[in-house]
Amino acid sequence: GALLxxxxxxxxxxxxLSGSVTITGIIFLAGFVNLFVGSASAKWAMLAPIFVPMLMQLGYSPELTQAAYRVGDSSTxxxxxxxxxFPLVVVFCQKYVKGTGIGTLVSIMIPYSIGLLVLWTLFLVLFWVLGIPLGLQASYLYAG
Structure with a gap:
């Protein structure tokens, strides 16, 4: 992790790259990894030892890194x-539409997923630009 x-x-x-482009890249990478690793805690355990120190070296705070991860993870x-x-969601869909399967559910949800990914990314960048804090004593930049 440290070497990466x-x-x-x-x-x-x-x-x-600018900060917003870098963070957007982290968001999209986290969203992509989410397609292959189901557990959010396992994903964070895998990505945090790489993302957090990497972005800290660039001057971005761990709080911003986790916010970017959460945007990418949740939207996909x-x-x-x-x-x-996912199987439970498929079963609930089958309650209303009998022929619903994995492909049907994914194809219906892709536009929502893309929309949320874009919208939440814009929100995070907008919050950063406007200086709205991520939380109590949480900044966007790392001064270490």
């Missing part, structure tokens, strides 16, 4: 069949 964080930070420094939950409650 250092190499990743150096790579991102070389790209010289309904389209990943690995979500623990």
């Amino acid at each position: 964080a250092i190499k990743g930070a150096n790579f991102l420094k070389a790209l010289n 939950n309904i389209i990943t069949p690995l979500m623990p409650y």
Whole structure:
């Protein structure tokens, strides 16, 4: 994790991207990983040792990193069949539409998932631009 964080930070420094572009990339990466790992805590345990120190080296706070992760994770939950409650959602859908299956549910939910991903990303960036705090004594930048 530490090696990936250092190499990743150096790579991102070389790209010289703006903060909002970097955080948007983290959001989309977390959303993509969510399609393959069902457990939110397992995903965070896998990604945090890389994302948090990597973004801290770039000057972004761990709170912002976790907020970006949560946006990406939550917006793609309904389209990943690995979500623990996905079979339950399919069964509830079958109660109203008998032929509903995994593909039907995913195809119906993809527009909502994309919409939430875009909207919540914009909200996070807007909060950052307006200086609305993420929480008590939580900043967007890391001064360490």
